Amino acid sequence: MTAIERFDNLGEARDSRIVSATHPIIEKKSKRTAERFLLGLALPLLLGIGWELAVRAGWAEGRLMPPPSRIFLTLYSLAVTGELWIHIGATLARVGAGFALGVIAGTLVGALAGASRLSREILDPSLQGLRSVPSIAWVPLFILWLGIFEESKIALIAVGCFFPIYLGVLAAIQSVDRKTVEVGRVFRLTTPQLVRRILLPAILPAYVVALRQGLGLGWMFVVAAEFMGASEGLGYLLIDGQQLGKPDQIIAAIVTFAILGKITDGLIASSSAPFLTWQDAYAPKH
Amino acid sequence: MLYVESADKTYPNGTRALAGLNLEVEEGEIVAVVGGSGCGKSTFLRLAAGLDQPTRGRIRLDGETITRPNPLVGIIFQEPRLLPWLTVEQNVGFGLADRPRAERERLVREVLERVGLQNYAHCWPRELSGGQAQRVAIARALAPHPKVLLLDEPFSALDAFTRASLHEHLLSLWHAFRPTLVLVTHDVEEASVLADRVLVMQPNPGRIAATIDVDLARPRDRYGTEIEAMKRRVLWALDKSLRRESGEALSPAAAI
Ligand SMILES: Nc1ncnc2c1ncn2[C@@H]1O[C@H](COP(=O)(O)OP(=O)(O)OP(=O)(O)O)[C@@H](O)[C@H]1O
Ligand SMILES: [Mg+2]
Numbered sequence: 386m387t388a389i390e391r392f393d394n395l396g397e398a399r400d401s402r403i404v405s406a407t408h409p410i411i412e413k414k415s416k417r418t419a420e421r422f423l424l425g426l427a428l429p430l431l432l433g434i435g436w437e438l439a440v441r442a443g444w445a446e447g448r449l450m451p452p453p454s455r456i457f458l459t460l461y462s463l464a465v466t467g468e469l470w471i472h473i474g475a476t477l478a479r480v481g482a483g484f485a486l487g488v489i490a491g492t493l494v495g496a497l498a499g500a501s502r503l504s505r506e507i508l509d510p511s512l513q514g515l516r517s518v519p520s521i522a523w524v525p526l527f528i529l530w531l532g533i534f535e536e537s538k539i540a541l542i543a544v545g546c547f548f549p550i551y552l553g554v555l556a557a558i559q560s561v562d563r564k565t566v567e568v569g570r571v572f573r574l575t576t577p578q579l580v581r582r583i584l585l586p587a588i589l590p591a592y593v594v595a596l597r598q599g600l601g602l603g604w605m606f607v608v609a610a611e612f613m614g615a616s617e618g619l620g621y622l623l624i625d626g627q628q629l630g631k632p633d634q635i636i637a638a639i640v641t642f643a644i645l646g647k648i649t650d651g652l653i654a655s656s657s658a659p660f661l662t663w664q665d666a667y668a669p670k671h
Numbered sequence: 672m673l674y675v676e677s678a679d680k681t682y683p684n685g686t687r688a689l690a691g692l693n694l695e696v697e698e699g700e701i702v703a704v705v706g707g708s709g710c711g712k713s714t715f716l717r718l719a720a721g722l723d724q725p726t727r728g729r730i731r732l733d734g735e736t737i738t739r740p741n742p743l744v745g746i747i748f749q750e751p752r753l754l755p756w757l758t759v760e761q762n763v764g765f766g767l768a769d770r771p772r773a774e775r776e777r778l779v780r781e782v783l784e785r786v787g788l789q790n791y792a793h794c795w796p797r798e799l800s801g802g803q804a805q806r807v808a809i810a811r812a813l814a815p816h817p818k819v820l821l822l823d824e825p826f827s828a829l830d831a832f833t834r835a836s837l838h839e840h841l842l843s844l845w846h847a848f849r850p851t852l853v854l855v856t857h858d859v860e861e862a863s864v865l866a867d868r869v870l871v872m873q874p875n876p877g878r879i880a881a882t883i884d885v886d887l888a889r890p891r892d893r894y895g896t897e898i899e900a901m902k903r904r905v906l907w908a909l910d911k912s913l914r915r916e917s918g919e920a921l922s923p924a925a926a927i
Contacts, residue, residue: 567752570740
Protein backbone atom coordinates (compact mmCIF):
# COMPACT_ATOMS: atom_id res chain seq x y z
CA MET A 386 0.00 0.00 0.00
CA THR A 387 1.44 3.37 -0.95
CA ALA A 388 1.26 6.35 1.33
CA ILE A 389 -1.44 7.90 -0.83
CA GLU A 390 -3.64 4.83 -0.81
CA ARG A 391 -3.29 4.57 2.92
CA PHE A 392 -4.30 8.19 3.22
CA ASP A 393 -7.36 7.59 1.09
CA ASN A 394 -8.50 4.64 3.17
CA LEU A 395 -8.21 6.77 6.26
CA GLY A 396 -10.43 9.23 4.47
CA GLU A 397 -13.07 6.58 3.75
CA ALA A 398 -13.15 5.46 7.36
CA ARG A 399 -13.72 9.05 8.38
CA ASP A 400 -16.45 9.40 5.74
CA SER A 401 -18.72 6.69 7.11
CA ARG A 402 -18.34 7.97 10.63
CA ILE A 403 -19.35 11.48 9.64
CA VAL A 404 -22.49 10.25 7.91
CA SER A 405 -23.63 8.12 10.83
CA ALA A 406 -22.82 10.85 13.34
CA THR A 407 -25.29 13.39 11.92
CA HIS A 408 -28.23 12.31 14.05
CA PRO A 409 -26.85 12.66 17.57
CA ILE A 410 -25.69 16.13 16.65
CA ILE A 411 -29.23 17.21 15.78
CA GLU A 412 -30.61 15.68 18.99
CA LYS A 413 -28.02 17.47 21.04
CA LYS A 414 -28.93 20.74 19.34
CA SER A 415 -32.66 20.49 20.12
CA LYS A 416 -31.89 19.59 23.72
CA ARG A 417 -29.75 22.69 23.91
CA THR A 418 -32.63 24.75 22.47
CA ALA A 419 -35.03 23.51 25.17
CA GLU A 420 -32.44 24.29 27.82
CA ARG A 421 -32.03 27.81 26.47
CA PHE A 422 -35.79 28.31 26.39
CA LEU A 423 -36.15 27.33 30.07
CA LEU A 424 -33.18 29.48 31.07
CA GLY A 425 -34.69 32.48 29.30
CA LEU A 426 -37.99 31.90 31.11
CA ALA A 427 -36.39 31.72 34.56
CA LEU A 428 -35.90 35.44 35.19
CA PRO A 429 -39.40 36.74 34.30
CA LEU A 430 -40.96 33.79 36.14
CA LEU A 431 -38.91 34.46 39.26
CA LEU A 432 -39.68 38.20 39.22
CA GLY A 433 -43.39 37.51 38.66
CA ILE A 434 -43.65 35.03 41.52
CA GLY A 435 -41.62 37.29 43.78
CA TRP A 436 -43.89 40.28 43.08
CA GLU A 437 -47.01 38.18 43.56
CA LEU A 438 -45.78 36.95 46.95
CA ALA A 439 -44.72 40.46 47.97
CA VAL A 440 -48.15 41.90 47.23
CA ARG A 441 -49.98 39.00 48.91
CA ALA A 442 -47.81 39.27 52.01
CA GLY A 443 -48.63 42.95 52.17
CA TRP A 444 -45.03 44.14 51.71
CA ALA A 445 -46.01 46.03 48.58
CA GLU A 446 -49.22 47.69 47.57
CA GLY A 447 -49.48 46.63 43.94
CA ARG A 448 -51.82 49.42 42.88
CA LEU A 449 -49.56 50.97 40.24
CA MET A 450 -47.80 47.68 39.46
CA PRO A 451 -50.44 44.98 39.77
CA PRO A 452 -49.28 41.42 40.53
CA PRO A 453 -49.37 38.78 37.77
CA SER A 454 -52.60 37.23 39.04
CA ARG A 455 -54.51 40.51 38.52
CA ILE A 456 -53.04 40.95 35.06
CA PHE A 457 -54.09 37.44 34.09
CA LEU A 458 -57.53 38.08 35.51
CA THR A 459 -57.84 41.25 33.46
CA LEU A 460 -56.66 39.41 30.35
CA TYR A 461 -59.09 36.63 31.08
CA SER A 462 -62.09 38.88 31.51
CA LEU A 463 -61.17 40.83 28.36
CA ALA A 464 -60.97 37.50 26.57
CA VAL A 465 -64.31 36.11 27.75
CA THR A 466 -66.20 39.28 26.90
CA GLY A 467 -64.65 38.98 23.43
CA GLU A 468 -63.21 42.48 23.69
CA LEU A 469 -59.62 41.27 23.62
CA TRP A 470 -60.10 39.50 20.28
CA ILE A 471 -61.58 42.59 18.70
CA HIS A 472 -58.57 44.64 19.79
CA ILE A 473 -56.12 41.97 18.69
CA GLY A 474 -57.93 41.62 15.37
CA ALA A 475 -57.84 45.37 14.71
CA THR A 476 -54.15 45.67 15.54
CA LEU A 477 -53.18 42.56 13.58
CA ALA A 478 -55.10 43.80 10.53
CA ARG A 479 -53.26 47.14 10.66
CA VAL A 480 -49.85 45.58 11.13
CA GLY A 481 -50.63 43.01 8.45
CA ALA A 482 -51.74 45.56 5.87
CA GLY A 483 -48.93 48.02 6.65
CA PHE A 484 -46.30 45.29 6.70
CA ALA A 485 -47.54 43.84 3.40
CA LEU A 486 -47.38 47.25 1.71
CA GLY A 487 -43.95 47.96 3.21
CA VAL A 488 -42.62 44.57 2.12
CA ILE A 489 -43.87 44.93 -1.44
CA ALA A 490 -42.56 48.47 -1.86
CA GLY A 491 -39.28 47.81 -0.02
CA THR A 492 -38.57 44.65 -1.99
CA LEU A 493 -39.36 46.18 -5.38
CA VAL A 494 -37.47 49.41 -4.83
CA GLY A 495 -34.55 47.58 -3.18
CA ALA A 496 -34.35 45.12 -6.07
CA LEU A 497 -34.48 47.94 -8.60
CA ALA A 498 -31.74 49.88 -6.85
CA GLY A 499 -29.66 46.72 -6.49
CA ALA A 500 -30.11 45.69 -10.10
CA SER A 501 -28.93 48.83 -11.84
CA ARG A 502 -26.41 51.43 -10.88
CA LEU A 503 -28.32 54.20 -12.59
CA SER A 504 -31.52 53.59 -10.64
CA ARG A 505 -29.50 53.24 -7.44
CA GLU A 506 -27.80 56.58 -8.01
CA ILE A 507 -31.16 58.19 -8.69
CA LEU A 508 -33.11 56.57 -5.84
CA ASP A 509 -30.73 55.96 -3.00
CA PRO A 510 -29.78 59.52 -2.00
CA SER A 511 -33.42 60.62 -1.72
CA LEU A 512 -34.42 57.51 0.18
CA GLN A 513 -31.50 57.89 2.57
CA GLY A 514 -32.61 61.46 3.17
CA LEU A 515 -36.19 60.41 3.85
CA ARG A 516 -34.97 57.64 6.09
CA SER A 517 -33.38 60.13 8.46
CA VAL A 518 -36.79 61.72 9.06
CA PRO A 519 -38.23 60.18 12.26
CA SER A 520 -41.23 58.31 10.91
CA ILE A 521 -43.58 59.72 13.54
CA ALA A 522 -42.99 63.11 11.92
CA TRP A 523 -45.11 61.90 9.01
CA VAL A 524 -48.18 61.55 11.20
CA PRO A 525 -49.62 65.06 10.77
CA LEU A 526 -49.13 64.90 7.03
CA PHE A 527 -50.69 61.45 6.72
CA ILE A 528 -53.66 62.59 8.76
CA LEU A 529 -54.13 65.59 6.49
CA TRP A 530 -53.79 63.48 3.37
CA LEU A 531 -55.55 60.31 4.40
CA GLY A 532 -57.79 61.22 7.30
CA ILE A 533 -57.67 59.89 10.83
CA PHE A 534 -59.05 56.46 10.06
CA GLU A 535 -57.36 53.29 8.87
CA GLU A 536 -55.53 54.67 5.82
CA SER A 537 -53.21 57.00 7.69
CA LYS A 538 -52.41 54.33 10.27
CA ILE A 539 -51.57 51.75 7.65
CA ALA A 540 -49.47 54.28 5.75
CA LEU A 541 -47.42 55.04 8.86
CA ILE A 542 -46.79 51.35 9.53
CA ALA A 543 -45.90 50.78 5.88
CA VAL A 544 -43.33 53.59 6.00
CA GLY A 545 -41.83 52.07 9.13
CA CYS A 546 -41.52 48.64 7.49
CA PHE A 547 -40.30 49.99 4.16
CA PHE A 548 -36.86 51.27 5.14
CA PRO A 549 -35.29 48.24 6.80
CA ILE A 550 -36.57 46.06 3.97
CA TYR A 551 -35.37 48.41 1.24
CA LEU A 552 -31.94 48.67 2.87
CA GLY A 553 -31.72 44.95 3.52
CA VAL A 554 -32.56 43.99 -0.05
CA LEU A 555 -30.17 46.55 -1.52
CA ALA A 556 -27.29 45.55 0.76
CA ALA A 557 -27.95 41.85 0.15
CA ILE A 558 -27.86 42.28 -3.63
CA GLN A 559 -24.70 44.37 -3.46
CA SER A 560 -22.91 41.85 -1.31
CA VAL A 561 -23.53 38.86 -3.59
CA ASP A 562 -20.07 37.50 -4.33
CA ARG A 563 -18.89 38.21 -7.87
CA LYS A 564 -17.12 34.85 -7.76
CA THR A 565 -20.37 33.01 -7.14
CA VAL A 566 -22.03 34.83 -10.03
CA GLU A 567 -19.11 33.75 -12.21
CA VAL A 568 -19.95 30.11 -11.47
CA GLY A 569 -23.32 30.82 -13.04
CA ARG A 570 -21.64 32.34 -16.07
CA VAL A 571 -19.36 29.33 -16.49
CA PHE A 572 -22.46 27.12 -16.71
CA ARG A 573 -24.06 29.57 -19.16
CA LEU A 574 -27.10 30.52 -17.11
CA THR A 575 -29.49 32.99 -18.70
CA THR A 576 -30.38 36.09 -16.68
CA PRO A 577 -33.64 34.65 -15.28
CA GLN A 578 -31.81 31.43 -14.39
CA LEU A 579 -29.04 33.44 -12.75
CA VAL A 580 -31.62 35.27 -10.64
CA ARG A 581 -33.47 32.11 -9.66
CA ARG A 582 -30.54 29.77 -9.11
CA ILE A 583 -27.91 32.12 -7.69
CA LEU A 584 -29.11 35.59 -6.72
CA LEU A 585 -32.33 34.65 -4.88
CA PRO A 586 -30.80 31.93 -2.71
CA ALA A 587 -27.78 34.13 -2.04
CA ILE A 588 -29.84 37.04 -0.72
CA LEU A 589 -32.45 34.99 1.13
CA PRO A 590 -30.75 34.96 4.56
CA ALA A 591 -30.32 38.73 4.57
CA TYR A 592 -33.87 39.15 3.26
CA VAL A 593 -35.31 37.16 6.15
CA VAL A 594 -33.39 39.33 8.60
CA ALA A 595 -34.73 42.44 6.87
CA LEU A 596 -38.30 41.12 7.03
CA ARG A 597 -37.96 40.45 10.74
CA GLN A 598 -36.57 43.93 11.35
CA GLY A 599 -39.37 45.43 9.27
CA LEU A 600 -41.99 43.54 11.21
CA GLY A 601 -40.44 44.65 14.49
CA LEU A 602 -40.75 48.27 13.38
CA GLY A 603 -44.29 47.54 12.19
CA TRP A 604 -45.24 46.56 15.74
CA MET A 605 -43.59 49.69 17.04
CA PHE A 606 -45.44 51.95 14.65
CA VAL A 607 -48.83 50.37 15.17
CA VAL A 608 -48.76 51.66 18.74
CA ALA A 609 -47.93 55.15 17.54
CA ALA A 610 -50.66 54.89 14.93
CA GLU A 611 -53.24 53.76 17.46
CA PHE A 612 -52.25 56.53 19.85
CA MET A 613 -53.36 59.06 17.26
CA GLY A 614 -56.96 58.15 17.79
CA ALA A 615 -58.53 54.74 17.54
CA SER A 616 -61.57 53.14 19.07
CA GLU A 617 -60.17 49.67 19.01
CA GLY A 618 -56.79 47.99 18.95
CA LEU A 619 -54.19 47.15 21.57
CA GLY A 620 -52.84 50.71 21.41
CA TYR A 621 -56.32 51.94 22.28
CA LEU A 622 -56.33 49.58 25.28
CA LEU A 623 -53.11 51.23 26.44
CA ILE A 624 -54.48 54.76 26.19
CA ASP A 625 -57.78 53.72 27.69
CA GLY A 626 -56.00 52.08 30.62
CA GLN A 627 -54.03 55.24 31.22
CA GLN A 628 -57.06 57.51 31.10
CA LEU A 629 -59.13 55.31 33.36
CA GLY A 630 -56.21 54.59 35.70
CA LYS A 631 -56.17 50.85 35.03
CA PRO A 632 -52.52 49.76 35.11
CA ASP A 633 -53.55 46.10 34.89
CA GLN A 634 -55.16 46.79 31.51
CA ILE A 635 -52.02 48.59 30.31
CA ILE A 636 -49.80 45.72 31.33
CA ALA A 637 -52.24 43.20 29.86
CA ALA A 638 -51.97 45.04 26.53
CA ILE A 639 -48.17 45.14 26.78
CA VAL A 640 -48.06 41.41 27.47
CA THR A 641 -50.31 40.80 24.45
CA PHE A 642 -48.01 42.91 22.29
CA ALA A 643 -45.02 40.91 23.45
CA ILE A 644 -46.74 37.60 22.74
CA LEU A 645 -48.02 38.66 19.31
CA GLY A 646 -44.64 40.14 18.34
CA LYS A 647 -42.86 36.98 19.34
CA ILE A 648 -45.36 34.75 17.52
CA THR A 649 -45.32 36.70 14.25
CA ASP A 650 -41.52 36.92 14.33
CA GLY A 651 -41.37 33.19 14.99
CA LEU A 652 -43.67 32.60 12.03
CA ILE A 653 -41.27 34.36 9.66
CA ALA A 654 -38.31 32.57 11.19
CA SER A 655 -39.83 29.12 11.08
CA SER A 656 -41.37 29.46 7.63
CA SER A 657 -38.00 30.48 6.19
CA ALA A 658 -36.04 27.90 8.19
CA PRO A 659 -36.48 25.01 5.72
CA PHE A 660 -34.82 27.16 3.05
CA LEU A 661 -31.92 28.15 5.28
CA THR A 662 -30.74 24.85 6.75
CA TRP A 663 -27.63 25.18 4.58
CA GLN A 664 -26.44 28.20 6.51
CA ASP A 665 -23.37 27.82 8.62
CA ALA A 666 -24.62 30.02 11.42
CA TYR A 667 -28.22 28.90 11.37
CA ALA A 668 -29.38 27.22 14.57
CA PRO A 669 -32.84 25.58 14.29
CA LYS A 670 -35.56 27.04 16.49
CA HIS A 671 -38.15 24.43 17.40
CA MET B 672 -7.49 20.76 -30.24
CA LEU B 673 -7.15 24.02 -28.37
CA TYR B 674 -5.45 26.76 -30.40
CA VAL B 675 -4.30 30.06 -28.98
CA GLU B 676 -3.46 32.39 -31.84
CA SER B 677 -1.34 35.42 -30.90
CA ALA B 678 -3.67 36.36 -28.09
CA ASP B 679 -3.16 39.75 -26.43
CA LYS B 680 -4.91 40.94 -23.31
CA THR B 681 -4.57 44.51 -22.15
CA TYR B 682 -6.76 45.45 -19.18
CA PRO B 683 -8.63 48.77 -19.21
CA ASN B 684 -6.08 50.17 -16.75
CA GLY B 685 -3.30 49.57 -19.30
CA THR B 686 -1.75 46.41 -17.82
CA ARG B 687 -0.49 44.15 -20.60
CA ALA B 688 -1.36 40.82 -19.03
CA LEU B 689 -0.69 38.78 -22.19
CA ALA B 690 1.18 39.63 -25.36
CA GLY B 691 1.26 37.43 -28.43
CA LEU B 692 0.49 34.15 -26.74
CA ASN B 693 0.69 31.21 -29.16
CA LEU B 694 -0.12 27.69 -28.08
CA GLU B 695 -1.47 24.41 -29.38
CA VAL B 696 -2.79 21.87 -26.94
CA GLU B 697 -3.65 18.42 -28.29
CA GLU B 698 -6.75 16.52 -27.34
CA GLY B 699 -6.22 14.64 -24.08
CA GLU B 700 -2.92 16.38 -23.36
CA ILE B 701 -2.04 17.60 -19.88
CA VAL B 702 -0.31 20.97 -19.95
CA ALA B 703 1.02 22.66 -16.83
CA VAL B 704 1.58 26.42 -16.78
CA VAL B 705 4.08 27.81 -14.26
CA GLY B 706 5.46 31.30 -13.80
CA GLY B 707 5.97 34.10 -11.33
CA SER B 708 3.10 36.03 -9.85
CA GLY B 709 1.32 38.36 -12.26
CA CYS B 710 2.59 36.84 -15.50
CA GLY B 711 -0.92 36.34 -16.87
CA LYS B 712 -1.64 32.70 -16.07
CA SER B 713 -5.12 33.37 -14.68
CA THR B 714 -5.78 35.82 -17.48
CA PHE B 715 -5.01 33.10 -20.03
CA LEU B 716 -7.39 30.64 -18.37
CA ARG B 717 -10.16 33.23 -18.17
CA LEU B 718 -9.80 33.87 -21.90
CA ALA B 719 -9.88 30.15 -22.65
CA ALA B 720 -12.96 29.75 -20.47
CA GLY B 721 -14.73 32.54 -22.35
CA LEU B 722 -15.10 34.64 -19.18
CA ASP B 723 -13.06 37.45 -20.77
CA GLN B 724 -12.26 38.50 -24.33
CA PRO B 725 -8.75 38.80 -25.75
CA THR B 726 -7.89 42.32 -26.88
CA ARG B 727 -6.33 40.83 -30.04
CA GLY B 728 -5.93 37.35 -31.50
CA ARG B 729 -8.24 34.50 -30.67
CA ILE B 730 -8.63 31.17 -28.95
CA ARG B 731 -10.24 28.33 -30.86
CA LEU B 732 -11.54 24.96 -29.77
CA ASP B 733 -11.94 22.51 -32.66
CA GLY B 734 -12.13 25.41 -35.10
CA GLU B 735 -14.73 27.36 -33.15
CA THR B 736 -13.63 30.70 -31.67
CA ILE B 737 -14.33 31.00 -27.96
CA THR B 738 -16.15 34.24 -27.19
CA ARG B 739 -18.22 33.15 -24.19
CA PRO B 740 -18.42 30.20 -21.78
CA ASN B 741 -18.65 27.01 -23.75
CA PRO B 742 -20.21 23.70 -22.67
CA LEU B 743 -17.09 21.89 -23.84
CA VAL B 744 -14.80 23.88 -21.54
CA GLY B 745 -14.86 23.52 -17.77
CA ILE B 746 -12.92 25.61 -15.28
CA ILE B 747 -11.90 25.02 -11.67
CA PHE B 748 -10.90 28.06 -9.66
CA GLN B 749 -8.42 28.41 -6.86
CA GLU B 750 -11.29 28.32 -4.35
CA PRO B 751 -13.96 25.63 -4.65
CA ARG B 752 -16.75 28.23 -5.15
CA LEU B 753 -19.43 25.73 -4.16
CA LEU B 754 -22.93 27.14 -3.76
CA PRO B 755 -23.57 26.89 -0.02
CA TRP B 756 -27.34 26.44 -0.41
CA LEU B 757 -26.97 23.29 -2.50
CA THR B 758 -25.96 19.86 -1.24
CA VAL B 759 -22.83 18.22 -2.62
CA GLU B 760 -24.96 16.27 -5.06
CA GLN B 761 -26.84 19.36 -6.26
CA ASN B 762 -23.59 21.29 -6.61
CA VAL B 763 -22.10 18.56 -8.77
CA GLY B 764 -25.26 18.49 -10.89
CA PHE B 765 -25.39 22.29 -11.21
CA GLY B 766 -24.28 22.32 -14.83
CA LEU B 767 -26.59 19.45 -15.79
CA ALA B 768 -29.94 21.16 -15.24
CA ASP B 769 -30.96 20.71 -18.87
CA ARG B 770 -30.37 16.93 -18.88
CA PRO B 771 -33.11 14.40 -18.11
CA ARG B 772 -33.22 13.55 -14.45
CA ALA B 773 -32.08 9.93 -14.74
CA GLU B 774 -29.05 10.92 -16.79
CA ARG B 775 -28.21 13.72 -14.40
CA GLU B 776 -28.33 11.40 -11.42
CA ARG B 777 -26.16 8.84 -13.17
CA LEU B 778 -23.52 11.41 -14.16
CA VAL B 779 -23.43 12.87 -10.65
CA ARG B 780 -23.12 9.44 -9.02
CA GLU B 781 -20.38 8.39 -11.41
CA VAL B 782 -18.21 11.44 -10.90
CA LEU B 783 -18.75 11.54 -7.12
CA GLU B 784 -17.51 7.96 -6.95
CA ARG B 785 -14.46 8.97 -8.96
CA VAL B 786 -13.51 11.60 -6.41
CA GLY B 787 -14.36 9.26 -3.53
CA LEU B 788 -17.22 11.31 -2.08
CA GLN B 789 -20.25 9.08 -2.75
CA ASN B 790 -21.02 9.04 0.99
CA TYR B 791 -21.17 12.82 1.06
CA ALA B 792 -23.84 13.29 -1.61
CA HIS B 793 -26.32 14.78 0.85
CA CYS B 794 -23.89 16.88 2.90
CA TRP B 795 -23.81 20.67 2.83
CA PRO B 796 -20.63 22.37 1.63
CA ARG B 797 -20.06 23.73 5.15
CA GLU B 798 -19.65 20.15 6.36
CA LEU B 799 -16.68 19.48 4.06
CA SER B 800 -12.96 19.88 4.61
CA GLY B 801 -10.99 22.06 2.21
CA GLY B 802 -9.76 19.09 0.22
CA GLN B 803 -13.20 17.53 0.00
CA ALA B 804 -14.71 20.84 -1.15
CA GLN B 805 -12.09 21.08 -3.88
CA ARG B 806 -12.90 17.50 -4.93
CA VAL B 807 -16.56 18.50 -5.23
CA ALA B 808 -15.51 21.47 -7.38
CA ILE B 809 -13.54 19.12 -9.64
CA ALA B 810 -16.52 16.78 -9.83
CA ARG B 811 -18.84 19.68 -10.70
CA ALA B 812 -16.60 20.80 -13.54
CA LEU B 813 -16.21 17.24 -14.83
CA ALA B 814 -19.82 16.05 -14.51
CA PRO B 815 -20.88 17.41 -17.95
CA HIS B 816 -17.81 15.67 -19.48
CA PRO B 817 -16.11 18.77 -20.93
CA LYS B 818 -13.43 18.21 -23.53
CA VAL B 819 -11.16 20.79 -21.94
CA LEU B 820 -10.70 21.35 -18.23
CA LEU B 821 -8.91 24.49 -17.06
CA LEU B 822 -7.53 24.46 -13.53
CA ASP B 823 -6.28 27.65 -11.85
CA GLU B 824 -4.05 26.65 -8.94
CA PRO B 825 -6.78 24.34 -7.69
CA PHE B 826 -4.69 22.67 -5.00
CA SER B 827 -2.58 25.56 -3.75
CA ALA B 828 -4.56 26.08 -0.54
CA LEU B 829 -4.12 22.45 0.53
CA ASP B 830 -1.44 20.61 2.49
CA ALA B 831 1.07 18.48 0.60
CA PHE B 832 -0.55 15.20 1.60
CA THR B 833 -4.07 16.17 0.50
CA ARG B 834 -2.61 17.62 -2.65
CA ALA B 835 -0.89 14.33 -3.52
CA SER B 836 -4.16 12.48 -2.98
CA LEU B 837 -6.01 14.93 -5.23
CA HIS B 838 -3.39 14.43 -7.94
CA GLU B 839 -4.33 10.76 -7.92
CA HIS B 840 -8.04 11.62 -8.12
CA LEU B 841 -7.41 13.98 -11.00
CA LEU B 842 -5.33 11.41 -12.89
CA SER B 843 -7.97 8.75 -12.36
CA LEU B 844 -10.57 11.13 -13.82
CA TRP B 845 -8.25 11.86 -16.70
CA HIS B 846 -7.78 8.14 -17.40
CA ALA B 847 -11.54 7.67 -17.38
CA PHE B 848 -12.63 10.60 -19.58
CA ARG B 849 -9.41 11.78 -21.26
CA PRO B 850 -10.17 15.50 -21.12
CA THR B 851 -7.55 18.02 -22.18
CA LEU B 852 -6.16 19.54 -18.99
CA VAL B 853 -4.55 22.97 -18.65
CA LEU B 854 -3.26 23.30 -15.11
CA VAL B 855 -1.89 26.54 -13.71
CA THR B 856 0.30 25.84 -10.70
CA HIS B 857 2.98 27.28 -8.47
CA ASP B 858 4.18 23.83 -7.55
CA VAL B 859 6.97 22.42 -9.75
CA GLU B 860 6.41 18.95 -8.34
CA GLU B 861 2.73 19.09 -9.28
CA ALA B 862 3.71 20.16 -12.81
CA SER B 863 6.31 17.40 -13.15
CA VAL B 864 4.09 14.63 -11.79
CA LEU B 865 1.00 15.48 -13.79
CA ALA B 866 1.93 17.17 -17.04
CA ASP B 867 2.93 16.02 -20.51
CA ARG B 868 4.31 19.49 -21.10
CA VAL B 869 5.27 22.38 -18.84
CA LEU B 870 4.99 25.97 -20.07
CA VAL B 871 7.07 28.53 -18.24
CA MET B 872 5.60 32.02 -18.43
CA GLN B 873 7.25 35.37 -17.95
CA PRO B 874 5.62 38.70 -17.03
CA ASN B 875 5.64 42.27 -18.43
CA PRO B 876 4.11 41.51 -20.82
CA GLY B 877 2.90 37.97 -20.11
CA ARG B 878 4.27 35.41 -22.58
CA ILE B 879 5.71 31.92 -22.78
CA ALA B 880 9.41 31.86 -21.91
CA ALA B 881 10.10 28.14 -22.26
CA THR B 882 8.40 24.84 -23.01
CA ILE B 883 9.58 21.62 -21.37
CA ASP B 884 8.34 18.21 -22.55
CA VAL B 885 7.88 15.72 -19.77
CA ASP B 886 8.48 12.36 -21.46
CA LEU B 887 7.95 10.17 -18.44
CA ALA B 888 5.75 7.08 -18.40
CA ARG B 889 2.72 6.94 -16.10
CA PRO B 890 2.19 6.12 -13.32
CA ARG B 891 5.01 8.32 -12.12
CA ASP B 892 6.76 8.00 -8.80
CA ARG B 893 6.82 11.46 -7.27
CA TYR B 894 9.82 10.52 -5.12
CA GLY B 895 11.77 8.97 -8.03
CA THR B 896 14.95 10.38 -9.52
CA GLU B 897 13.29 11.19 -12.88
CA ILE B 898 10.73 13.49 -11.27
CA GLU B 899 13.52 14.99 -9.19
CA ALA B 900 15.47 15.79 -12.36
CA MET B 901 12.37 17.18 -14.06
CA LYS B 902 11.66 19.46 -11.10
CA ARG B 903 15.20 20.79 -11.35
CA ARG B 904 14.77 21.48 -15.06
CA VAL B 905 11.54 23.37 -14.52
CA LEU B 906 12.99 25.33 -11.62
CA TRP B 907 16.01 26.20 -13.70
CA ALA B 908 13.81 27.47 -16.57
CA LEU B 909 11.72 29.48 -14.10
CA ASP B 910 14.84 30.93 -12.58
CA LYS B 911 16.14 31.93 -15.99
CA SER B 912 12.85 33.55 -16.99
CA LEU B 913 12.78 35.57 -13.79
CA ARG B 914 16.42 36.57 -14.10
CA ARG B 915 15.82 37.73 -17.64
CA GLU B 916 12.98 39.86 -16.43
CA SER B 917 14.65 41.54 -13.50
CA GLY B 918 18.20 41.49 -14.86
CA GLU B 919 19.65 39.97 -11.72
CA ALA B 920 20.03 36.63 -10.05
CA LEU B 921 16.96 35.75 -8.04
CA SER B 922 16.19 32.63 -6.16
CA PRO B 923 13.20 31.14 -7.99
CA ALA B 924 11.66 30.25 -4.66
CA ALA B 925 11.26 33.95 -3.94
CA ALA B 926 8.92 34.31 -6.88
CA ILE B 927 6.83 31.25 -6.22
N1 LIG C 1 -9.25 42.74 -13.76
C1 LIG C 1 -8.01 43.25 -13.92
N2 LIG C 1 -7.85 44.56 -14.17
C2 LIG C 1 -6.61 45.08 -14.33
N3 LIG C 1 -5.48 44.37 -14.26
C3 LIG C 1 -5.57 43.07 -14.02
C4 LIG C 1 -6.84 42.43 -13.82
N4 LIG C 1 -6.62 41.12 -13.58
C5 LIG C 1 -5.29 40.96 -13.64
N5 LIG C 1 -4.65 42.11 -13.90
C6 LIG C 1 -3.19 42.29 -14.07
O1 LIG C 1 -2.77 41.45 -15.11
C7 LIG C 1 -1.55 40.84 -14.79
C8 LIG C 1 -1.70 39.33 -14.87
O2 LIG C 1 -2.63 38.91 -13.89
P1 LIG C 1 -3.01 37.40 -13.66
O3 LIG C 1 -4.06 37.34 -12.64
O4 LIG C 1 -3.30 36.77 -14.97
O5 LIG C 1 -1.63 36.83 -13.08
P2 LIG C 1 -1.26 35.37 -12.60
O6 LIG C 1 -0.17 34.87 -13.44
O7 LIG C 1 -2.46 34.53 -12.50
O8 LIG C 1 -0.68 35.67 -11.14
P3 LIG C 1 -0.78 34.79 -9.82
O9 LIG C 1 0.22 33.71 -9.98
O10 LIG C 1 -0.38 35.75 -8.76
O11 LIG C 1 -2.18 34.32 -9.71
C9 LIG C 1 -1.17 41.33 -13.41
O12 LIG C 1 -0.22 42.34 -13.56
C10 LIG C 1 -2.44 41.87 -12.83
O13 LIG C 1 -2.16 42.99 -12.02
MG1 LIG D 1 -3.62 33.71 -10.86
